[in-house]
């Protein structure tokens with residue numbers, strides 16, 4: 001990273017790289033005090049990382065080198081930090097208590113407040129039955145049609161906060177264009193009680209528009225072509241008023257947001273309307289309040305050694321750019337957070353999966369790792385084998401709640417014991433000698449134990465973070481999501497990346513249009529040999 005002086009860190013890495021986590025614990029007493037932070041109920045234990053005080057000091061020095069404080073202020077104050085698209089980045093304003101944030105001299109807080117009022121009023125009307133279906137029946141089923149940032153955030157939150165749902169309210173999500181998702185859901189719903197929420201920042205996304213058109217067709221076929229009823233049953237969440245009205249959704253049924261809200265940062269905006277309809281507007285506000293609390297912590301904790309998103313980000317930099325660990329696994333232990341890895345996957349990989357810096361220069365260092373994961377407890381019975389004994393080391397973030405008042409203690413105790421034990425196993429491992437002694441104590445012959453013990457060695461020395469929430473409530477979920485947003489931001493600053501465009505998604509979309517034309521006309525145009533062959537394979541099938 002030529003823009004940084006890494007000499008100190010590089011030398012330090014040479015000294016530290018062969019020390020095991022257990023050696024680091026032996027060298028430093030009270031590591032769990034030294035390497036844990038707490039903020040507003042959230043507990044962050046990062047003691048099981050390959051760091052010591054010197055590492056931390058040197059990593060923190062990077063924040064000075066890149067002038068992180070100035071970047072943070074630039075984002076919060078509405079400067080156009082998305083330089084390739086000349087846009088401000090103000091998802092934080094959506095949950096802010098400030099009364100003024102200016103973009104091009106316009107106070108965007110006024111715009112935000114007015115859409116929030118519209119959302120609140122719509123929620124009240126729908127929940128009270130004032131906004132009913134065309135036949136007068138109450139709307140009880142929300143179908144969110146959207147993809148990427150117009151899907152993953154609402155999916156995560158609605159799944160996580162299901163216990164908070166409005167009485168009798170159901171929600172389903174349609175993202176893929178394969179037709180199965182749409183048809184499966186349409187087969188089970190009642191047009192009289194269903195609201196279709198078309199969620200798309202651009203209102204041009206092929207998958208979403210195709211699904212929306214098909215849903216509209218289905219609706220009309222079920223209502224004797226009652227076009228007037230569309231107004232009660234279709235609403236749009238978008239920045240593109242023109243495309244929304246062209247689609248046939250009236251302006252008053254559109255909930256707006258703005259180009260200073262990135263798709264993957266949009267659940268706090270009108271894109272969150274599906275969430276608010278499902279869990280109620282007050283709970284949606286709690287989600288925003290939690291995120292705002294993390295925003296304040298991030299913005300105001302100028303001693304970065306105490307700043308949780310900053311530390312989380314620096315640990316990631318340490319592993320990616322020094323240890324060459326280019327994969328990060330997220331293991332949420334509460335089933336309610338099962339979609340959290342998918343959400344963070346878009347957040348981090350679409351933001352920081354880049355190899356050109358802000359100034360258009362090719363990057364010669366590693367940037368975003370592969371982010372993946374699923375429910376931690378399920379992972380234990382699937383891919384944790386590789387994490388424990390595989391040939392690569394993959395740092396892990398374990399996310400767990402202290403209490404799940406919608407579960408029960410016996411189950412929660414077991415969940416906790418598993419999460420803690422996994423982190424312990426990753427760090428401590430098991431030696432050949434211990435494995436052999438265990439086998440002998442189980443009655444195995446010495447010759448067999450000699451052999452089998454080789455397969456039961458755990459190298460350990462695998463780092464993990466533990467992020468503990470008091471509970472999975474709207475407030476703490478908001479805090480957790482904002483924590484990862486800010487972590488992503490800090491890493492982008494250190495890698496000198498614009499974390500707020502996503503040009504890497506464009507080529508595939510562009511080529512898909514050309515391939516679709518070939519399929520529709522049955523004339524294969526100019527592609528590479530392999531692509532021609534596979535298009536022809538499909539054409540052969542559909543021409544039968």
Ligand SMILES: O=P(O)(O)OC[C@H]1O[C@](O)(CO)[C@@H](O)[C@@H]1O
Nearest residue numbers: 148149150200201202205263505
């Ligand atoms: O909300 P839209 O405009 O339909 O876009 C959906 C998603 O597609 C992307 O543009 C990627 O193709 C994401 O950035 C975005 O979240």
